[in-house]
Amino acid sequence: xxxxxxxxxxxxxxxxxIIDEDLKMNKNSGRVHTRFPPEPNGYLHIGHAKxxxxxxxxxxxxxxxCNLRFDDTxxxxxxxxxxxxxxxxxxxxxxxxxxxxxxxxxxxxxxYDYAISLIKKGKAYVCDLTGEEIREYxxxxxxxGKESPYRNRxxxxxxxxxxxxxxxxxxxxxxxxxxxxxxxxxxxxxxDPIMYRILRAxxxxxxxxxxxxxxxxxxxxxxxxxxxxxxxxxxxxxEDHRPLYDWFIEQLGIHHPxxxxxxxxxxxxxxxxxxxxxxxxxxxxVTGWNDPRMPTITGLRRxxxxxxxxxxxxxxxxxxxxxxxxxxxxxxxxxxNDLNKRAxxxxxxxxxxxxxxxxxxxxxxxxxxxxxxxxxxxxxxxxPFSREIYIEQDDFREVPPNKYFRLSPGNEVRxxxxxxxxxxxxxxxxxxxxxxxxxxxxxxxxxxxxxQSQRKVKGTIHWVSVNQALNAEVRLYDRLFSVEDxxxxxxxxxxxxxxxxxxxxxxxxxxxAGAKPENRYQFERLGYFCVDYDSSIERPIFNRTVSLxxxxxxxxxx
RNA sequence: UGCCCGGUGGUGUAAUUGGCAACACACUUGACUCUGGAUCAAGGAAGUCUAGGUUCGACUCCUAGCCGGGCAGCCA
Numbered sequence: 001x002x003x004x005x006x007x008x009x010x011x012x013x014x015x016x017x018i019i020d021e022d023l024k025m026n027k028n029s030g031r032v033h034t035r036f037p038p039e040p041n042g043y044l045h046i047g048h049a050k051x052x053x054x055x056x057x058x059x060x061x062x063x064x065x066c067n068l069r070f071d072d073t074x075x076x077x078x079x080x081x082x083x084x085x086x087x088x089x090x091x092x093x094x095x096x097x098x099x100x101x102x103x104x105x106x107x108x109x110x111x112y113d114y115a116i117s118l119i120k121k122g123k124a125y126v127c128d129l130t131g132e133e134i135r136e137y138x139x140x141x142x143x144x145g146k147e148s149p150y151r152n153r154x155x156x157x158x159x160x161x162x163x164x165x166x167x168x169x170x171x172x173x174x175x176x177x178x179x180x181x182x183x184x185x186x187x188x189x190x191x192d193p194i195m196y197r198i199l200r201a202x203x204x205x206x207x208x209x210x211x212x213x214x215x216x217x218x219x220x221x222x223x224x225x226x227x228x229x230x231x232x233x234x235x236x237x238x239e240d241h242r243p244l245y246d247w248f249i250e251q252l253g254i255h256h257p258x259x260x261x262x263x264x265x266x267x268x269x270x271x272x273x274x275x276x277x278x279x280x281x282x283x284x285x286v287t288g289w290n291d292p293r294m295p296t297i298t299g300l301r302r303x304x305x306x307x308x309x310x311x312x313x314x315x316x317x318x319x320x321x322x323x324x325x326x327x328x329x330x331x332x333x334x335x336x337n338d339l340n341k342r343a344x345x346x347x348x349x350x351x352x353x354x355x356x357x358x359x360x361x362x363x364x365x366x367x368x369x370x371x372x373x374x375x376x377x378x379x380x381x382x383x384p385f386s387r388e389i390y391i392e393q394d395d396f397r398e399v400p401p402n403k404y405f406r407l408s409p410g411n412e413v414r415x416x417x418x419x420x421x422x423x424x425x426x427x428x429x430x431x432x433x434x435x436x437x438x439x440x441x442x443x444x445x446x447x448x449x450x451x452q453s454q455r456k457v458k459g460t461i462h463w464v465s466v467n468q469a470l471n472a473e474v475r476l477y478d479r480l481f482s483v484e485d486x487x488x489x490x491x492x493x494x495x496x497x498x499x500x501x502x503x504x505x506x507x508x509x510x511x512x513a514g515a516k517p518e519n520r521y522q523f524e525r526l527g528y529f530c531v532d533y534d535s536s537i538e539r540p541i542f543n544r545t546v547s548l549x550x551x552x553x554x555x556x557x558x
Numbered sequence: 559u560g561c562c563c564g565g566u567g568g569u570g571u572a573a574u575u576g577g578c579a580a581c582a583c584a585c586u587u588g589a590c591u592c593u594g595g596a597u598c599a600a601g602g603a604a605g606u607c608u609a610g611g612u613u614c615g616a617c618u619c620c621u622a623g624c625c626g627g628g629c630a631g632c633c634a
Contacts, residue, residue, distance in 0.1 A: 012572075039634050074633060131632055141630055142560045176632055186561040188630050197632035216634045240562055240629050261563085263627095268569085274634095316582065318571040320564090323627055327569050330583050340596060347593095374596070405594080414592055448592065460592045525593045552594045 010061050013319035015054070015260055019062060019231060022258075028230040032064030035229050036090070037104075037220070039071045040082035040204075042274040043289040043296045044089045046310065046331075047265040053314035054262070055233055056095040067227055068097040072105050073219045075203035083204070085289070089297040093307045100227075104219045105205045107226055111214050112166065114222060114252055115177060115195060119158045123251050124195060125151055126161040127178045134176070137183070138191050144184035145191045151180060165198055168211045172198050177212075181247065189244045193217055221245040221259070222252070229257040235264045236321065265317065266325045269479035270295045271486055285495060286480075292532075292543050293480045293499050303477065304520050304530030304545030309338040325485060332546050339520060339528045339545070344371050344378060347416065347462040348508045348523040348542075350474055352390035354437040354466065357421060360387040364468065367448060369417045381511055384468040385418050390507045395461040396438055398426060403555060405458030407438070414460040416524060420446040462524045469507035472540040475532065476501040508540065515540065522548075 010016065023030055034055040038044060044052075059066035068090060072078050090097070118124040127150045129137060139145030153161075162177055164170065177196040185191055195218040200211050224232045232245075239261045249256045266272060271280075272295060280286050280294070289296050292303035300310065313334040317326050347369075365385045371378040391407065400408040407413045412422045425439035446455055482496040512521070514537070520530040527547035535541040 037634095041634080071634065077633075134632075135630075138630060140560085144560090145630090173632060188561080191630085194632055199632075213632090215632075220634085236563070237628060238634090242562090263564085316570080320571070322564050324570060327583065330570075333583060336595090345593080345595095373593085403594095416592060418592095420592095457592085459594080462593075522593085522595085525595070527595095548593075548595050550594075555594080 011057075011315050011318065013262075014321070015231070015233060015262060015319055016058065016061075018258075018260060019058065022230070023062070031228075031230055032058065032062035033066070033228055033230045034059050034064065034233060035067040035069050035102075035224065035227065037069045037071045037223075037234075038086050039074070039077075040079060040086060041074070041077040042082060042278055043085050043298055045272055045274075045277060045294075045296045046267060046300060046313075047272050047295075048089075049093060049297055049310050050265045050314050050317065050319075051233070051235075052090055052093055052095060053311055054319055056090075057314075058231070058233075064230075065100065066095070066097065067100040067102055067229070069102040069223060069227070070104065071216070071220065071223075072103050072203070072205065073214050073216060075201040075213065076199065078204055080204045085298060089301075092297070092301060093310060102223075102227060103205055104214075104223050105203060107219070107223055108206060108210055108214070110226060111219060111222055115162065115214075115218075116159070118179070118195075118251060119162060119177075120155060121251065122155060122180065124177055124179050125153050125158050126165065127151070127176050127192075127194075128174070129176075131173065134194070138188065139183070141188065147183045148178070148192065151192070162196075165196065165212050166210075168200075170198055172200050172211075174198060179218075179244075179248070181244075187240055187243055189217070189241050190247070193244060217241055217244050218248065221248050221257070222254070224257040225249055225252075225255045228255060232257045232259045234259060234261055236261050261321065262319050263321050263323055266323070266485075267295060267331065268325055268328050268484045269481050269486075270328070271481070271491060276491065279492075280480075285492070290533075292475070293477050295480075301518070302533060302543065304518075304528060304543055305335055306338050306342075306520070309335040312338065328479065335546055336528070336549070339522065341374050342372075343520050343522040343528055345369070345373070345524050346509050346512055346521045347383065347464055348472075348474075348506060348512070348526065348529070349390045349392050349462065349464045349469075350503050350506050350523075350526065351393040352464075352505060352507050353393045353396055353435065355389050355391050355421070355463070356437060356439050357387050357389070357442050358424065358439050359441045362387055364465070367417050383417065383509055383511065384465045385415075386465045386467060388466040389415070389463040390466060390469065391415075391438075391461055391463045396423070396435070398435065401556065406461055407440075407459075412457045414446070414457050415442075416460050416462050417448045418463070419443060419448070420455060420457055462526075464507045464509055466507075468510045470510055470512055470540060472506045472508050472512075472542060474503045474506045474529065474542045474544065476503065476544045506542075508542075512540065513537075520545065 036055045056066045127148050137146045176194045178192045181190045183191045196212045199213050242259050245259050290298040290302045366382040367385050369383045370380050395406040397408050409423050414420050419442040421440040421442045423440050427437045478499045480499050481494050483494040486494045515531045517531045517533050528545040529542040532541040532543045
């Protein structure tokens with residue numbers, strides 16, 4: 001029911017209900033056309049992924065279209081680097097916009113012409129108030145504003161002044177073009193909002209062609225209209241802007257898309273605002289936008305997330321108008337769900353403890369191991385076994401706690417895909433008392449798959465042969481913040497100081513040699529891991545994407 | 559002390575649009591297991607913000623409150 005494919009059940013939400021109704025009424029002649037309109041001033045995060053899935057998903061399910069449109073109306077904040085990263089991220093998620101890659105800046109001339117027509121209709125005027133004055137005249141949330149003394153300039157003067165603004169005759173910030181609406185409106189957005197500001201900044205697409213730039217409210221709705229968008233889906237904070245969105249379009253008498261707002265995604269134990277993410281990057285709390293701890297799409301990708309898991313997650317969280325806080329556990333569940341079915345199993349020891357099997361001959365034996373018990377089609381592989389192996393330090397306890405069924409003195413345990421061994425001796429460092437190695441004996445009759453192998457032991461542990469191991473670095477990640485909701489001004493105080501742990505002495509199954517960045521595996525009993533971009537043949541580096549569910553950790557805790 | 563939006567288990571999202579609350583995650587228990595994984599089974603958990611009203615019947619409609627969020631960039 002919760003598995004979704006093209007022919008399966010579609011997610012239900014209030015936006016799709018509106019569209020269903022529109023279709024029933026034959027609104028827009030049955031057309032459905034959405035758009036994803038990022039501002040290229042930062043990297044996309046998982047909240048954007050929700051929006052991408054919503055917009056592109058609706059287009060797909062209703063046989064419509066979804067445009068990719070960059071809302072690039074503020075050249076002082078926007079950069080080409082971000083445009084490229086956004087395209088890369090959307091594509092990686094699996095969505096296509098064909099030739100419909102648009103930019104609000106493509107419409108600067110059209111917007112300018114629209115503005116002229118509004119001036120001619122007496123619906124817009126050039127205002128000479130300073131920024132400070134504009135704020136004063138705007139009034140407050142509870143008090144109405146005052147009309148600008150420039151509000152009643154005649155059309156000719158407005159036309160002349162606006163043309164000269166565009167021609168660069170005035171310094172930055174000297175004048176603005178404002179819509180003439182209602183300074184007493186209870187909705188502050190309707191108090192003669194600014195349409196254009198004078199700003200000399202080189203735009204990443206239009207260069208120095210313009211020295212006036214449209215504001216969001218003036219650019220966005222008209223861009224939607226120009227593109228023939230039918231449903232303009234945005235987040236809740238634009239709800240108060242809808243009357244203005246509608247006003248501009250009605251004054252212009254152009255195609256009227258319907259703006260619909262939904263609640264943005266909030267994920268526990270992380271922050272989602274671009275401003276804060278940028279701060280984490282700039283202040284060095286993370287290594288970059290693609291740090292595997294970041295909730296950015298590029299970060300999640302480097303961490304080892306699959307596009308499919310993100311898509312599934314987006315379906316599961318739903319779409320509504322109420323504020324929400326999604327438990328990261330749901331994200332992790334979506335990931336495990338996906339990786340469980342497709343990740344190749346492999347053995348790796350993160351914190352090695354040497355085990356010597358005293359009665360095992362000095363040879364190397366090749367054992368069969370299943371690549372993925374969930375998918376027989378993935379086949380099997382050979383893994384080398386020998387007299388000396390590494391096991392996880394955690395899998396041996398000199399004094400085993402209650403219900404511990406791994407290795408301990410006098411106890412038996414199965415080595416996955418190999419034999420049952422019994423611990424006969426513990427060797428410690430004279431000085432530190434630290435356990436340096438453990439001696440065991442094996443039972444040759446218990447080889448995996450053999451007739452005698454039916455003997456049952458409580459535990460099975462993973463291992464890696466000492467002389468046939470790959471040395472590697474493994475990076476363990478934890479949540480970036482130690483509190484569920486790091487809101488407030490002191491949000492940085494709740495940064496988790498232990499969000500990254502680097503292990504330098506890990507031993508991996510030799511079959512992992514040559515693994516490429518982004519390749520994903522399950523390290524048996526540990527979790528899902530992927531090859532990091534920093535990895536090299538000489539120095540393999542793996543990221544822990546997410547651990548496996550760990551029932552023992554729960555038992556031990558309680 | 560203005561305007562806009564919202565309020566269903568711990569967290570999300572549903573409820574044939576007025577017919578007696580479901581699904582997922584999380585949690586608990588058990589089965590199974592050569593991954594303490596996966597899988598399977600069972601269970602606890604909201605009576606739908608409150609108070610009135612309409613109705614045979616209200617999570618759905620009405621009224622009044624309460625609580626939460628957003629809005630006063632020449633940002634988007």
